[in-house]
Amino acid sequence: MSPQPQAAVGAPLSRVDGRLKVTGKAQYAAEFDVDGVVHAVIVDASIGRGRITSIDTGAAERHPGVVRVIHHGNAPKLPYRDNSGSNNMPGRRLRVFQDDKVLFHGQPVAVVIATTLEAAQHGASLVEVRYDAKQPSTDLHEAEPDQPTTYSRGDAEAGLRIAPVRLDLTYQLGRNHHNPMEPHATIARWDGNKVTVWDKTQWVVGTHDEIAAVFDLPADAVRVINPFVGGGFGSGLRCWPHTIVAALAARVAKRPVKLVLSRKQMYFGTGFRPSYEYRLRLGSDRRGRLSAATHRIDAETSSYETFTEAVMLPGQMLYSMPDVSQAYRTVPLDVNSPIWMRGPGFASASFVIESAMDELAHKLGIDPIELRRRNEPSEDEAKNLPWSTRRLRECYTVGAREFGWDRRNPKPRASRDGDWLIGLGMAAGVYDPGRYPAQAQARLDADGTAVVDAATTDMGPGTYTSQTQVAADALGLAMRAVTFRLGDSLYPATGPHGGSSTMASVGSAVLDACNQVRQQAIKLAVEDRESPLYGVPAGDVVVRGGRLHVQGNPTRGETYKSLLSRNKRTHLEAHGTYAGPPTPERDSYAAYNATFAEVAVDATLGLVRVRRMLGVYDCGRVISPKLADSQALGGIVGGIGTALLEHTVTDHRDGRIVNPSLADYLVPVNADVPEIRAIYLDGEDNSGNALGVKGIGEVVQVGVAAAIGNAVFNATGRRVRELPITAEALL
Template identity: 50%
Template sequence: MTGKAVGTPMSRVEGRLKVTGGATYAAEHVIPGLVYGVIVSSTVSRGTITGIDTSKAMASPGVLRVLTDFTGVRLAFDSRQVNFFGQPVAIVVATSLEQAEHGASLVQMSYATQPGLTDIDAPAAVPQPAPGNPDYSRGDADAALHSAHTVVDNNFTILRENHNPMELGSTIAQWDGGKLTLWDKTQWVQGTQREVAAALRVAVEDVRIISPFVGGAFGSQGRTWEHQLLAAFAAREVGRPVKIVLTRKQMYTGTGYRPTSRQRVAIGADADGRISAIVHEARTETARYAPYAERLTELSGFMYGGPNARTQYRLVPLDVNLPTFMRGPGLSTGAFALESSVDQLAHELGIDPIELRLRNEPTVDESNDLPFSSRRLADCYRTGAQHFGWQQRSPVPRARKEGNLLIGMGMAVGAYHAFGSATDVLARIHADGTAEVFTATSDSGPGTYTSATQVAADALGLPTSRVRFTLGDSSLPRAPVHAGSQTMVSVGSAVFTACNALRDSIVRMAVVDPASPLHGVKPDDVSVDNGRLYVTADPGRGETYQQILGRRGWPSVDTTQVWEPGDVGSRFSSYSYGAVFAEVSVDESLGLVRIRRMFAAYDAGRVVSPKLAHSQALSGMIQGIGMSLLESTVLDHRDGRVVNANLADYLVPVNADVTELDAVFVNAEDTALDPIGVKGLGEVVMVGVPAAIANAVFNATGRRPLDLPITLEKML
């Protein structure tokens, strides 16, 4: 793939709209006759509703309805029971938001409670097999551990994390006869379309989801939640358009989270650092009413070569709301334990952490015996080490000190599965020489609007200013969920395919048209630049898209094409990779950990949009800082309440926490995976960051962090 746009550090095409307020988010659409719904949430974690007194709410000014019977909509749980603290149990609909909020405060609920189980470590919390995650084994890892020269064996804890994007969960629902339109915050417009249709028992084609802009999600809107379904249900019940916007507090129980985890990792190696065995056992919390499983132990099966490995992953059903995807789901969690253990192994053997990893670099994916479609992780090590100044690191903990500060350097590795899904794209050239490209993907922040525009522009031979990319509408051609780092592989490849097909069809029109200067030329001998088709060997001979369409009197010409990944997943092991480096300071008296600088080198395939890719890398580091040092969702296990469900007590990184961050990308296009050579970036930039920080803390202090977040009391 060649052209002028791909690889150019281009600013976001929708950037001006966003910074000037011109971008309309889900809750901002102006709908005539709109009324407001506020969800009343349960205050127990398990039990039965024995009574609901709505009289005071109904008598409150502006209140239109109080909905307490949800049998008209199919939810993920039995709404007749209380399954978790914060579960929707009623909806107050009023003519203003303030009236709905006041009415909701007047609804009185009574419960027959049962003992709730919300603690993953409680004796009654029984682990169960995780769907889609069978136990894995090669060789005899346990026996190899017993005979290894050096063994590290640790248990790790990571507390629950919530996403906390800027935009709250928001939905406006409007019925027109039997047809429903939702203006919604979602990462999967067509997935939401299908789930809403199923929940309300209507035809899929009678539901339309509109979501052109998403104000941050990080995975939280990768599935459909109860407030989205209840907005549609309430609108049908009251016969008016209804808007529901979750409060910040409700986000903690309404849109999922990264589940708390418990992990054991044991690694054995010989005296030269050759790994002979890896054992990785893990368990995470899930809702009792539905399973949520992650690929938590995946990296331990293939990241390092070795004859013996064993992984086991279990779920612990609790009386909590359902966890969900959060950036680098599963792999960010698993990498913390694995990469901390590899770092400890290197320390105990007296081998540099990078050298140890290079000695165990596999030639194939030993978990499935597949070749790598590409793996330039060694390049990431070398590039990152050179840029970061890794040679300045002392292997002896506590060797570097500045006043009362202990200084340490650490590194870790991240990887994330690269894959694609079937995608349809409509590409159209207008008679004025502009182009439009359509597909029903989303853009929650990584820059799909921009990167897809760049791919389309190069394929069509147009400047990006003459290409418009449209997304975020379920009525558009099929696209997968905007998650899992698959969007550029899937959507980008489909855009590439459709735009190439459209360009080639117009070339064929010209070469068979006696009136065209290109008549009789072989199609392969025609190039396109700036909207002009010309003979490659004779650039003076050609004409524009406008002239070709104008001669026919056509207002436009278009094509819809499908891209599918084929069998690449059964032939190759495909991952994006990264090597993350961190330098920290630890106050010896206070135990306070601060990030001084971070650097990362990534093998993410072809980088379509370097400016946005760099932004993604930095944002992944920042979220990794949050996971490492700040973020934890705290439950009161007496009733399942999230006690810090706000942005005052739930800490996220702010400017003072973020210092010198930078990243580079190695030249690593992967055309075995897809025609444009990309591998995905949004997830891998998070994986490995917490471990790199924890390893730097060990280098600074000599104390190995086994629990996240690394708070000051753990360092004292």
């Protein structure tokens, strides 16, 4: 069969939705114009644990414009059917306004509905709630952990006892919040027993299923719409309580309701990357060959749900060693539930493992890259499977050459630029991209244009554009002739938009649907006596620019438009699917990187400035280089935040978050962002999807914090094992 020409895939194209965004025409969840909408504002609990003893809503209800005040004393009881399939966690998810219990500071305890936002905001301030308060438990280091999840191979304790070189290191990783530009928001409207919800979500299907479960509705009674997301980073991977509050308020008020979380409310209304205490003991011989490691990992979760992430996996497969043991304990606290955040689990573990590898390299006098090379495994030793592709050695080689690693002085505090101490550091990164079952629908119309639908999302990586590229090449059309639609639960179902899964999963379904449509058209042409392609073997026909023709003979062919019109066909359509990864697994599938950083540290003040960064990625086939660069830039900037700035602070006396704003929770701004460069190794990984992709959205943040921390050590000689790295730690 002749290969279909590739004109769009691999080209550095601009975003197809870019003009809508820069002109303000892209509609986000809170911006839909719904007739008769009223506004809702949540009243947050002012204690960290206890129960509500009374709620006085009189002043609020008398305030002009206030329509209703709903709380546990007057709210209807909701069924809350089990819905473990839509990213709800083990435990009992928060049930809004269903009882008097307060489980964390900021929990919704009431909602005020009013005709204007200002009236709702003031009305919320007039609600008086009294509590029987208890002392909350919010300190990871003082609470009782759950039973651990464990992994082992060999005998790690015995291996450590006989190891000639041993390290025993404990790391503290601060809590991070996502802080996307767009706040979480929901508009809900009931039409009889059916509800339409415009919601900021990274998974319209998951939100759809949760609303149906909470209100005990049939699937066709719920519709979730979300065409644009103003950043997510994982914060939209489940349906949060405020979405249920909005739907409940709309049903009680019998009017459409808009509810937008304030920036402060996002710190306890949605999830976060949990804080960790991670103790790593590492053993090697004097040449740096790793022999044994033990990992003891404690992470915060809520008292009512158990959140876990893949923090154990890097320690199982990133480096070769015979003896490994791990114990991962969640620590229930009186906080809201965490959620996945960019590079979940892997980003946290990589700081620990890659910092320890740098420390071992320094102790042994071995170059950090050479140490990693000496411990490169030939297969996944945790799964006993071959790699699908694993090109870390090439990442090291390319990165070292392009970054100028040979100019690094291995002696700490040896390089200066005036008052600044200069250091270079690097780290390896790995991420296991998600692959979820997905569906897509493709329709080719008689005018030669196509529409492709899938219920996925675009929180910023460019889903609209990349899926259009795949569809355009599969159909043999120009990009402008293809419209890709997403963000509606009425479209064919897909998995969550996260975990670097969308290109492999949704893209494969789009490719399948469009390939089927193209083959339908080819079959129609070669069997049509009036077609120039009549009698040509179907495998010899390709499509380019909307014109079917014989491979190698462009003059013999015809357009989609002429073919369909002559055959009186208004359209051709097909339903595409992607089944997910093969079962059982045939190989170990992951994306990899080598990240390099140069920092300058003020010798007197301890201030850290990142001067330049480079990421080299083994991420399979790159569908859109311009979008990939956007992802790499964003991931590295996020890693700079984790390394140097971001830290959610809790007052353990009452469970209150003390820095819930962008004035006090520091994130990188333009002045913090250095020269950044990304390099993608050529190649494909066809083990798990037809596109040969691995996904790049997560791996770009993994290892960034470690590379910066290692550079700080090279600059100062000070090893910091706590994130974020602050000036105080370097003085």
